[in-house]
Amino acid sequence: MKNMKKSLLAASVMLAAAGAQADVTINGFGNVVGGIASSDDVVLNFDDNIDFQNDSLFALQFSSDVSDKITATAQVLSRGEDDFDVAFEWAYLSYEVNNNWTVTAGRSRLPLFAYSASLDVGYTYHWVTAPNAIYNVPFNNLDGVKVSYSNMLGGWDILTDVAAGQFKGDAFGADLRGENTLLVSLQASNESLTVRGVVGRTDATLDLAGSSDEQAALLAGGFSTMRELGLVALSDSLEMEDDEGQFLGASVMWDNYQYFVGAELTKVMIDDSFSNDDTAYYVTAGARYGKWTPSITYERFESELSINNASLINDIAGSGLPDSVAATLTSVALGAQASQVEDYSITSVALRYDLDSGVALKADVSRYNDDVSDDNDGTLARVAVNFVF
């Protein structure tokens, strides 16, 4: 108790000291989401027991003016899917050069998609969570520099972001890194219409050998065996190591504050690796009736199989390796690519109710259809409370 008093005192002294130097603005937000899937099904990480952890999160954002033109911002976020471990989601300095130009340095959101910047703040959109097909990517934040330009041209608000740096994430239980990442986005909006386009590139490396996933580790073993047996070209064409990845995205949203309709399309390609080309899109529409916002969304994700190293795989048979080894390696090479094939669609209806300024209640029902295996089909129902302060 005595210790606690002391630390409280220390904390208040620190706060007072901080207050004496600069005003620190503290804002926060959170999402509490409960969901349950149809019996014996697993849909978007929810099973048939009610779960309040998967999509829930809490965050505090601190910002302070370092000088007239420089602002420091830190966002501390705790995600249910990470057992509510607390981490610095963002930490950056932004320098407002003038009314049009802003330079941001540090860790901030990678401006990949239309809703990337406010993705964690459920209160700012009509869905319970942003469409999985597009927004469920293994990385979201950039360590680097972002230059933003905004202006008004002929009745349109123009916003351009150029971001450069690196990102880190998780995929297949392994570390995913993107070096030399460059992203350019352009957005134009008027009173009711917003259109956006984005192009990007990166050098992607996936450390499969260090994966906690059994199958991924198996693939890594297969790739290194190929290398040891002299099938270097094949191994190179499968491993994701410093391989160029390209990203394309486009979105449109029309909203007259009574009705809205929007769509977004993205394409991800990673050269010379076992990863397939992914295409994803969604279409959403809704209406606002006072405090109620009903909406409907259709989303689709396609990861198509295109074996572009078939001749290298055929070469395994003529490599003089024992038949059983050749057969195993052939199945690793084909299996690595085939296992990434995904094709699903989700149709969901959602309802938002604005309880109070800063608090929204939501509910949605989603039907998941897997076109690769019907066994994965299922239905998910969720309820949510989103708040900001």
Added chain:
Amino acid sequence: MLKKVVLALSLSASVAVSAFAEVAVIVHPENTAEITAEDVARMFLGKAGQFSDGKEVLPITQETATTTDAFNTGLLNRSSSQVASYWAKQVFTGKGSAPKQVSDDAAVINLVKDNKNAISYVDASSVTGDVKVVLTK
């Protein structure tokens, strides 16, 4: 009989007026900048930071819900919860913060009459000679 009907009509008319209170957008009396309804919307959504004469804009909102609701609907074309959602998005994407807020019409007028950069709104019936009305809606 006729008198009673007229009385009833005028009563219901006054009720209707108070339900859709007229809002006056006000600035400092010495502010001579040209300000259209569209300019007001851009200033209160953080999209415009300067008056037409180049002076910095200090937008002020107020806590009185009926007046603010009427301003948001009439000039920003959004419900108050949509405005709250808009500012949540701006704040948490590092693009700006919501205008400063004071309690009511009297506090707004007090602030605007002393600050040449300020722009705010009050119920049209609360306007005094200390401030200049830009437009009413």
